[in-house]
Amino acid sequence: MTHNVHEQPWVRLKELLAAGTAPAIESYLDSLPADDVARGILRLSEEERREVLRSLVPKAAARILEQIPESEAADLLEGIDAENAATIVEELPSDERADILRDVHAPEAAEILAEMPPEEARAAQAMARYPDDVAGGLMITEYLSFAQDRTAGEVVHDLRFNADTYRGYDIQYVYVTTPGGLLAGVINLRELILGHEKFAIGDLMIREPEKVTDTTSLDDLRGIFDRHHYLALPVVDSSNRLLGIVRAADVEEALSDRGASDYRQSQGIIGGDELRTMPLMVRARRRLSWLSVNIVLNIIAASVIAVYQDTLAAAIALAVFLPIISDMSGCSGNQAVAVSIRELALGLVRPNELARVWISEILVGVVNGTVLGVLVAFAAWLWKANAFLGLVVGTALTVNTLIAVSIGGLIPLLLKRFRMDPALASGPILTTITDMCGFFLLLRMASAVLPRLAQ
Amino acid sequence: MTHNVHEQPWVRLKELLAAGTAPAIESYLDSLPADDVARGILRLSEEERREVLRSLVPKAAARILEQIPESEAADLLEGIDAENAATIVEELPSDERADILRDVHAPEAAEILAEMPPEEARAAQAMARYPDDVAGGLMITEYLSFAQDRTAGEVVHDLRFNADTYRGYDIQYVYVTTPGGLLAGVINLRELILGHEKFAIGDLMIREPEKVTDTTSLDDLRGIFDRHHYLALPVVDSSNRLLGIVRAADVEEALSDRGASDYRQSQGIIGGDELRTMPLMVRARRRLSWLSVNIVLNIIAASVIAVYQDTLAAAIALAVFLPIISDMSGCSGNQAVAVSIRELALGLVRPNELARVWISEILVGVVNGTVLGVLVAFAAWLWKANAFLGLVVGTALTVNTLIAVSIGGLIPLLLKRFRMDPALASGPILTTITDMCGFFLLLRMASAVLPRLAQ
Numbered sequence: 001m002t003h004n005v006h007e008q009p010w011v012r013l014k015e016l017l018a019a020g021t022a023p024a025i026e027s028y029l030d031s032l033p034a035d036d037v038a039r040g041i042l043r044l045s046e047e048e049r050r051e052v053l054r055s056l057v058p059k060a061a062a063r064i065l066e067q068i069p070e071s072e073a074a075d076l077l078e079g080i081d082a083e084n085a086a087t088i089v090e091e092l093p094s095d096e097r098a099d100i101l102r103d104v105h106a107p108e109a110a111e112i113l114a115e116m117p118p119e120e121a122r123a124a125q126a127m128a129r130y131p132d133d134v135a136g137g138l139m140i141t142e143y144l145s146f147a148q149d150r151t152a153g154e155v156v157h158d159l160r161f162n163a164d165t166y167r168g169y170d171i172q173y174v175y176v177t178t179p180g181g182l183l184a185g186v187i188n189l190r191e192l193i194l195g196h197e198k199f200a201i202g203d204l205m206i207r208e209p210e211k212v213t214d215t216t217s218l219d220d221l222r223g224i225f226d227r228h229h230y231l232a233l234p235v236v237d238s239s240n241r242l243l244g245i246v247r248a249a250d251v252e253e254a255l256s257d258r259g260a261s262d263y264r265q266s267q268g269i270i271g272g273d274e275l276r277t278m279p280l281m282v283r284a285r286r287r288l289s290w291l292s293v294n295i296v297l298n299i300i301a302a303s304v305i306a307v308y309q310d311t312l313a314a315a316i317a318l319a320v321f322l323p324i325i326s327d328m329s330g331c332s333g334n335q336a337v338a339v340s341i342r343e344l345a346l347g348l349v350r351p352n353e354l355a356r357v358w359i360s361e362i363l364v365g366v367v368n369g370t371v372l373g374v375l376v377a378f379a380a381w382l383w384k385a386n387a388f389l390g391l392v393v394g395t396a397l398t399v400n401t402l403i404a405v406s407i408g409g410l411i412p413l414l415l416k417r418f419r420m421d422p423a424l425a426s427g428p429i430l431t432t433i434t435d436m437c438g439f440f441l442l443l444r445m446a447s448a449v450l451p452r453l454a455q
Numbered sequence: 456m457t458h459n460v461h462e463q464p465w466v467r468l469k470e471l472l473a474a475g476t477a478p479a480i481e482s483y484l485d486s487l488p489a490d491d492v493a494r495g496i497l498r499l500s501e502e503e504r505r506e507v508l509r510s511l512v513p514k515a516a517a518r519i520l521e522q523i524p525e526s527e528a529a530d531l532l533e534g535i536d537a538e539n540a541a542t543i544v545e546e547l548p549s550d551e552r553a554d555i556l557r558d559v560h561a562p563e564a565a566e567i568l569a570e571m572p573p574e575e576a577r578a579a580q581a582m583a584r585y586p587d588d589v590a591g592g593l594m595i596t597e598y599l600s601f602a603q604d605r606t607a608g609e610v611v612h613d614l615r616f617n618a619d620t621y622r623g624y625d626i627q628y629v630y631v632t633t634p635g636g637l638l639a640g641v642i643n644l645r646e647l648i649l650g651h652e653k654f655a656i657g658d659l660m661i662r663e664p665e666k667v668t669d670t671t672s673l674d675d676l677r678g679i680f681d682r683h684h685y686l687a688l689p690v691v692d693s694s695n696r697l698l699g700i701v702r703a704a705d706v707e708e709a710l711s712d713r714g715a716s717d718y719r720q721s722q723g724i725i726g727g728d729e730l731r732t733m734p735l736m737v738r739a740r741r742r743l744s745w746l747s748v749n750i751v752l753n754i755i756a757a758s759v760i761a762v763y764q765d766t767l768a769a770a771i772a773l774a775v776f777l778p779i780i781s782d783m784s785g786c787s788g789n790q791a792v793a794v795s796i797r798e799l800a801l802g803l804v805r806p807n808e809l810a811r812v813w814i815s816e817i818l819v820g821v822v823n824g825t826v827l828g829v830l831v832a833f834a835a836w837l838w839k840a841n842a843f844l845g846l847v848v849g850t851a852l853t854v855n856t857l858i859a860v861s862i863g864g865l866i867p868l869l870l871k872r873f874r875m876d877p878a879l880a881s882g883p884i885l886t887t888i889t890d891m892c893g894f895f896l897l898l899r900m901a902s903a904v905l906p907r908l909a910q
Contacts, residue, residue, distance in 0.1 A: 189627070263793065
C-alpha cells in the first residue's frame with residue numbers, strides 16, 4: 001500500500017483534500033519530486049485542483065503553478081477568485097508571471113491585475129504583451145540597478161541592508177542607470193565590492209555594455225549567447241531605457257520548448273500542446289482539425305489513381321506498389337525536411353539559398369533513389385516474373401524520390417521566406433505532392449507498356 | 456559586390472586564405488555574427504578549414520570550434536597535428552572540451568592528450584568519458600573552491616589577486632571543501648565578501664548544500680533546476696568529492712539539443728546529425744540505412760494487398776482508398792506518438808501506465824475515427840453511388856484509426872520500458888502495423904460483400 005501511495009500522488013492528494021488538512025497538503029507537495037507534483041495535480045479534477053490551490057499559502061500555490069504547463073496554470077488561475085489569484089501571481093518570478101498571464105483570458109486577467117498593486121500590475125501587463133519569443137517576453141525584472149552617481153560604498157550598504165530582498169536575484173552584475181533610467185553601464189558585483197567605496201559607480205562601471213532590445217528575437221539571442229558566454233544580458237527599449245535582464249538559461253529553455261513544440265506540430269498536434277488530462281473533446285477537436293485537412297489532401301492525391309482505374313484493373317499487381325511508393329517518397333522527403341529545418345535553425349543556410357539546397361538534395365536523391373528503385377524493381381520482377389513490371393515500378397520510385405527530396409529540401413526554406421512555420425505545414429504539402437506525382441508516374445508509365453504488364 | 460561578399464563569408468575566407476594574411480582572417484572572423492562564422496567555415500573544403508585553423512592563434516581557433524557543430528569540430532581537430540590541436544583544446548571551456556574530445560577518434564584523442572599538461576589531460580579525459588546526458592558530461596570545472604579552514608579575508612584576497620584568472624568564472628558561489636577535497640558547503644560570494652574577514656569560511660558556509668552526483672541524468676537535472684531556480688549546482692562523485700559544477704543554462708541547452716535530435720531521428724536522420732556540407736556518400740548512406748529498413752517493412756505491409764488481388768481486381772475502386780487508409784492511420788498514430796513522447800518527457804506518464812494511455816487514446820480514436828470514417832464513406836458513396844463501398848471504406852478507416860491511436864500511444868511507453876529510443880523506432884513500427892491492419896480490414900470486408908461492390 002505504501003508503495004502504491006508513493007506511486008500515485010493524486011490518490012494521496014484526494015485523501016488529504018477529503019480530510020481537509022491544508023498544512024498536510026502543503027508538506028506533502030513539498031516532499032514530492034517536481035514531476036510527481038505535476039502528475040499529481042494534473043490528474044485531479046478541475047475542482048480538486050482549485051481546492052488544492054486554495055488550501056495553500058500564496059507562495060506554495062505559486063510554486064505549484066510553476067511546476068505545471070503554462071496553459072494549465074492559466075486555466076487554474078481563471079477558476080479561482082481574482083483576489084486570491086492576484087496574491088498567488090505576486091509570488092511568481094516576473095518571467096513566469098508574464099508567461100502565465102499571457103495564457104489567461106483577457107477578462108479574468110484584467111480582474112487579477114486590478115487586485116495587484118498598480119505598479120506591479122502595469123509591469124506584469126507590459127511583459128505579458130510581448131510575444132514569448134523576443135527578449136521582452138523572456139526577460140526577468142529581478143535585477144540590481146543603481147543610479148550612476150551613487151558611490152560603491154552606498155551600493156554595498158544597500159546590498160547588505162536589503163540582502164533578504166535580493167536573495168532571489170541570482171545574478172552577479174549590477175546595472176548602472178542615468179537619472180532618466182537609461183542604461184549607462186554595468187559593474188561586476190565582485191569588482192564593485194572590491195573597489196574603492198568612495199568612487200561613484202558611474203566611474204567604476206564598464207561603459208557601453210553588451211545589451212539587447214526588447215524586440216530582439218529568440219534566434220538572435222541564441223546567436224549572442226552562443227558567441228559570448230554571458231549568463232545574462234540587460235534588455236533596453238528603443239530609447240535605451242533599462243527594462244530587465246534576459247538570462248542564458250531562459251533563452252535555452254525557450255529554444256528547447258520551441259523545438260519540442262515544432263516536433264509535435266510536425267506530427268499533427270496543433271499548437272504543439274496536448275496533455276491527456278485535457279478534456280476529451282478539446283483533444284479530439286484539435287487533432288481532428290489537422291486530420292480533416294489531411295484527409296482532403298489525401299483524397300485529392302488518390303484521385304490520380306481513380307483516373308487510371310482501367311490501367312490498374314488490367315495490371316492489378318500495380319496496386320501493391322501504390323502505398324509503397326507513397327510511403328517511401330514520404331520518408332525520403334521528410335529526411336530532407338528535417339535537415340533543412342536544422343540548417344535553418346543553425347543559420348547554416350539562408351531561406352534564399354534554394355539552388356544550393358536543391359543540388360545537394362538531388363545528389364543524395366540520385367544515389368538513394370537508384371538503390372531503392374533497383375530494390376523494389378527486383379522485388380516486383382521476382383514476384384511476377386515480369387521484367388516490365390519491375391522496370392515501371394523501379395523507375396517510378398527512383399524519379400519520385402528525386403521529386404520528394406527536392407520538395408522536402410525546399411519547402412521549409414520557402415515557408416520560412418513567407419514567414420510561415422516550416423514544422424507545421426511541410427509534412428502535408430510534401431506528402432500530397434509526392435503522392436500525386438508518384439501515383440501519376442507509376443500509372444502513366446504502366447499505361448504506356450500495358451500489354452506487357454497484363455499478360 | 457560588397458553586398459555579395461557580406462552575404463557569403465566563405466568566399467571572403469577563400470580570398471583571405473589565398474592572400475595568406477593570417478591577421479586579416481582573424482579580424483574578419485571576429486567581425487562576423489556567430490552563424491556566419493559557422494556558415495563560412497563549414498562551406499570551405501576540409502583542407503581550407505584546416506588552413507584557417509592553423510592561421511589563427513589558439514584562442515581564436517578555439518572560438519571557431521565552439522561555433523560549429525561538435526562532430527565537425529572533432530573532424531577538424533583530427534586533421535591538424537596533435538601539438539597544434541592540443542594548444543587549441545587547452546583554450547576551450549572545460550565542457551566544450553569534453554564534448555569535442557568525445558567525438559574525436561581514440562588514436563587522435565590520445566595523441567592530443569599526450570601533448571597537454573598531464574593534469575589537464577587527465578581531467579579532460581575523465582570528463583570526456585562521461586556520456587553527454589549525465590551531470591558528469593555536462594559539468595564545467597571552472598568554479599571557485601577553497602578549503603574550509605581558510606578565512607573569509609584570505610579568500611577575498613585570493614579573489615582579488617587572481618581576478619584575471621577568475622574573470623571567465625561567471626558564477627557567484629564559492630564551494631567549500633574538506634582537506635580531502637570533499638564538498639563541505641557553499642557560500643554566496645556576496646555574503647563572503649560582506650562577512651567578517653577573520654572567520655573561517657567553514658563557519659560562514661551553508662552546510663549540506665543542494666548537489667548532484669556525476670551520474671545524475673539529464674531528466675533528473677531538469678527536474679531539480681525546474682523546482683529550484685539555481686543557476687548552477689555542485690557535482691560530486693559517489694564519495695562526495697567535488698568534481699565540478701553544472702549550470703542551468705547547459706542543462707537547458709542539452710535538453711534543447713536532445714529534443715531537436717529526437718525530431719530528426721523520428722524523420723529518419725540516423726544519429727540525429729546531418730549537415731549538407733558533409734560528404735555526399737556519408738549523407739546518402741546514413742539516410743539509406745533508415746530507408747532500406749522502411750522499404751522492407753513497406754513490402755511486408757503491402758504483401759497483404761497481394762493476398763487480396765482478386766478482390767481488388769473485381770472492385771478496382773478500392774485501390775483508391777488503400778493509400779488514404781495508410782496515410783490517415785499514420786497521421787492519427789503519429790499524433791498519439793507525439794503526445795506520449797511529450798508526456799514521458801514531462802514525467803506526466805510512467806512507462807508502465809499502459810491502461811491509462813490506452814483508454815485515453817481509444818476515446819479520442821472513437822471520436823476522430825468516426826468523423827473520418829463518415830467523411831470518407833460519404834466521399835466513396837458519392838463517387839461510385841454505391842453505399843456498400845462507402846460502408847466498407849468508412850468502417851475500415853474507423854477501426855484502423857482505433858488501432859493506430861492505440862499503437863501510437865503505447866509504443867513510446869513500451870520502447871522506453873525496454874530502454875530504446877522512442878523517437879527513432881516508433882514511426883516505422885507504427886506505420887507497418889497500421890498499414891497491414893488497414894489493408895487487411897478493407898480488403899477482407901470487401902471480399903465479404905464483393906457481389907455488392909463489383910456491380
